[in-house]
Amino acid sequence: MTQPQPQPQTLPVPLPVLYTFRRCPYAIRARLALHQAGVPVQAREIELRAKPAAMLQASPKGTVPVLVLPGGQVLEQSLDIMRWALGQADPDVWLSAAPIEQQLAWVERNDGPFKRLLDRYKYPQRQDPPDQPAAMFEAALALQLRPMEQALQAQAFLCGPRCGLADMALLPFVRQFAAVDPLAFAAAPLPAVHAWLLRLLATPLFEAVMAKQPVWREAEELS
Structure with a gap:
């Protein structure tokens, strides 16, 4: 009787980590692009008066948004996050809507x-x-x-x-x-x-x- 072969285990893929603050306009624009592109992230809502050490270690500038990619790359500017996200998927062609x-x-x-x-x-x-x-x-x-x-x-x-x-x-x-x-x-x-x-x-x-x-x-x- 043939024994069933063990199925390979699928390890969870780590998500990018987004440090954000709900009302910050820079963080809002980053979230808009990430959501539009369908890029799942681990969103970490912070308090500006008590910035987490993990965020400051990733980005000493101490402002949001900060996106930490699974490979360790850190995107510290909202426009860079927008363009990175839309580079993954741009369903409504925001990047090419105009030059x-x-x-x-x-x-x-x-x-x-x-x-x-x-x-x-x-x-x-x-x-x-x-x-x-x-x-x-x-x-x-x-x-x-x-x-x-x-x-x-x-x-x-x-x-x-x-x-x-x-x-x-x-x-x-x-x-x-x-x-x-x-x-x-x-x-x-x-x-x-x-x-x-x-x-x-x-x-x-x-x-x-x-x-x-x-x-x-x-x-x-x-x-």
Whole structure:
């Protein structure tokens, strides 16, 4: 009688580890791309006031997001995480929705001068003397939101008829800007930006990446 052959055991494949913080716009954009690409990760929600040692060991810069790949490679910048994830799978062709140089131009302006204005608008008391929020609001409109309005008046998304990397990379920052003074943002003559923002915030993708998660504790991992 032939004895059944033992079946080879399949070892679990370790998942990438994502250190994240729910409300951080940089972490939101990383989660959007990872979820869109269908890349499973072990998400570790952190407390900014009590950053875990494991995260700081992987990335001494101490900010989120941080993606630690199973082979040990560490991606410390949100845009790098987005492009890596979409390099694994890009079902709605975010990367090629428009020439990448055109898309990255929006991201560079967002991550540079617009983010600085956003911080000064959201936290005017951090400046000495304190900033005038109305002035920061108007400067942000002139720099980024009016150019966005002009682009979106002509097409559905920032770089054309398809949603792309630029849209999803800017979305969390425009959302944060709008939340500082919702009445002022709603009153601004930006109908196309308002429609773009509401449309993207209402997607199942955005709702999925904003689901609340318990804070990860290193002690729980070791127990």
